Amino acid sequence: MAASMDSNGVNDGPRKAMDFDCWKGDWGLPSVDVKCLNVLTYAQIAGINLKVHKNRFWWRNLTAHFPIFQAAEDVLRSDTEAIQYLKENQANLDGDLTDQQRADILAFKALMEEKYLPGLLHVWWVDAKNFVELTRPWYAKALHFPLNYFVPGQLKRAAESRVDIIRGGDHMEPQEVTSRVYSDAKECLNLLSERLGDEDFFFGPVPTSLDALIFSYLAPLLRAPLPSNQLQTHLKATDNLCRFCTRILLRYFPDELQDSEANSSKKPTDDLFDDPHKRRNQVLFAVVALTAMASYAFLSGLVRVQIKDSDSSGIELDYDDGEEGQ
Amino acid sequence: MATPLVRQAAEIHNRSRGDQPIIAEYLELYQQNEVDQILLPEQTQCLAVKTFLHMCNVKFHLKMRSNAEQMSPSKGLPFIKMGPQIISEFEPIVEHLSLKGVSLSGELSGSQRALLKAYMSLTVNRLHLAELYITWCDKLTVEEITKIRYGSPYSWPLTRILPWLKQQEVGRYLEAQGWNNKTIDQVYTEVDMCCKALSDKLEDQYYFFLDRPTELDALVFAHLYNLLTTELTSAKLADIVKKYDNLMRFCERIRQRYFLEGEDGEDG
Known part of the structure; x- marks a missing residue:
């Protein structure tokens, strides 16, 4: 499928290596971040090979800003620019569309940013339950050691202030902001569902960059195991959007999906404590506890040890200096 | 409960395209002074609402106040006053009027x-x-x-x-x-x-x-x-x-x- 898409490549010149740094994936998705997923999906649908890196050079990227797209000397830090680059230099999925359809793509992109993104940010970062139980642990695990302590908090604050500035304000209670953000997002989902109808993709049977974009917005919400899932329930209730996401996952990311299913089937056994160092920690804990108890008993005089220097002459130290020196 | 709704629906249905003024209430539109105060973004929002009201054939009275921004509940301009209600900014105004039966997009698929x-x-x-x-x-x-x-x-x-x-x-x-x-x-x-x-x-x-x-x-x-x-x-x-x-x-x-x-x- 992917190979057949390759035929409308714009420029079949020397293919340079393209590096792509992004957030790692989970729950059957190649990446959990909207922007990273957008580029990955576009590349996958267009049959472009990206060298995907996760957690590379973390010390150069201390704010954990992803995605980073590198092709030769170009370094692009936004999904729009990266896709623009892919369209110009590799394969353009929108080549066969009319001008009006291309305008529609731009309009839907604006719709998602305007109506849906605040809702998604709210679910991910602002909702306290989701943040404590899912988002923070997940990002802390995904990040390298010193970053995992402060980057999740940074991302949360950025998302919070963004939602507040765009949708809230001094005149609104937090509760009102929440309900407004969710009702906007739900309305947006309904509109998308009506637009998609019974089609396979948004412009008929062939996927375009709009499908990659909308998939990247919907899939993380659909697949993440969210504890507080008002918006997720709404998305799951809109049948055709769910089928749309599953269709793209099955067609373009079958491996990821299989991996996640394999994981989830074996998960219930070690679900509660999936710490890889569980055994080591238990041993360490026992040793520390025993040492503490023993030293307490010893120091407080509960136990006494008498040392008698009766036959200390039994130890013999035997060095052979001459040969060591050579 | 159902009767007024049904009547309203019938009324809306009868008025095929909002040609006659539907809102009997006195509608006021507040904005900043046009000549020497208002800025491009606000000017645009105000013109959008005015155009929308003209398109719906709803009469309104334009009030210019230098402190309109502080008067608006959401700090956004313009805002309209319909009887006791005050609604600000373009989209909420459009939504509110469509609840009242004045809508231009009702027939779209x-x-x-x-x-x-x-x-x-x-x-x-x-x-x-x-x-x-x-x-x-x-x-x-x-x-x-x-x-x-x-x-x-x-x-x-x-x-x-x-x-x-x-x-x-x-x-x-x-x-x-x-x-x-x-x-x-x-x-x-x-x-x-x-x-x-x-x-x-x-x-x-x-x-x-x-x-x-x-x-x-x-x-x-x-x-x-x-x-x-x-x-x-x-x-x-x-x-x-x-x-x-x-x-x-x-x-x-x-x-x-x-x-x-x-x-x-x-x-x-």
């Missing part, structure tokens, strides 16, 4: 409604942000136009402080939208892309959907018309719009139809 909303988001998301950027972030415009006009109703210390506060506020808003790092040329490119999309969508039709105006037409008209006519330090924005003939014709058509008959809506 689901898929068309999705497109309508999408293009409205596009207009808001690009053109409105661009207007804010030009008004509050472009150094020359800020010093020569924005601060003077915004501070004009106040006396000395406030005339300096309030524009500065507003500038900070707009700066935070643009930052949240990811526009703070854009250069002026990138902003022009965004405007151009948006105009191209609108022009491609409109093609040679009279209006964006069907053969009659919707709220999208009101919004797009307001933005384009103000980009064309507002005096700024550079005519670049007007030049961008002028590249698209069909958009120019569209603006002229709406202006002739809704603003040449006089009424409260003369714009400068």
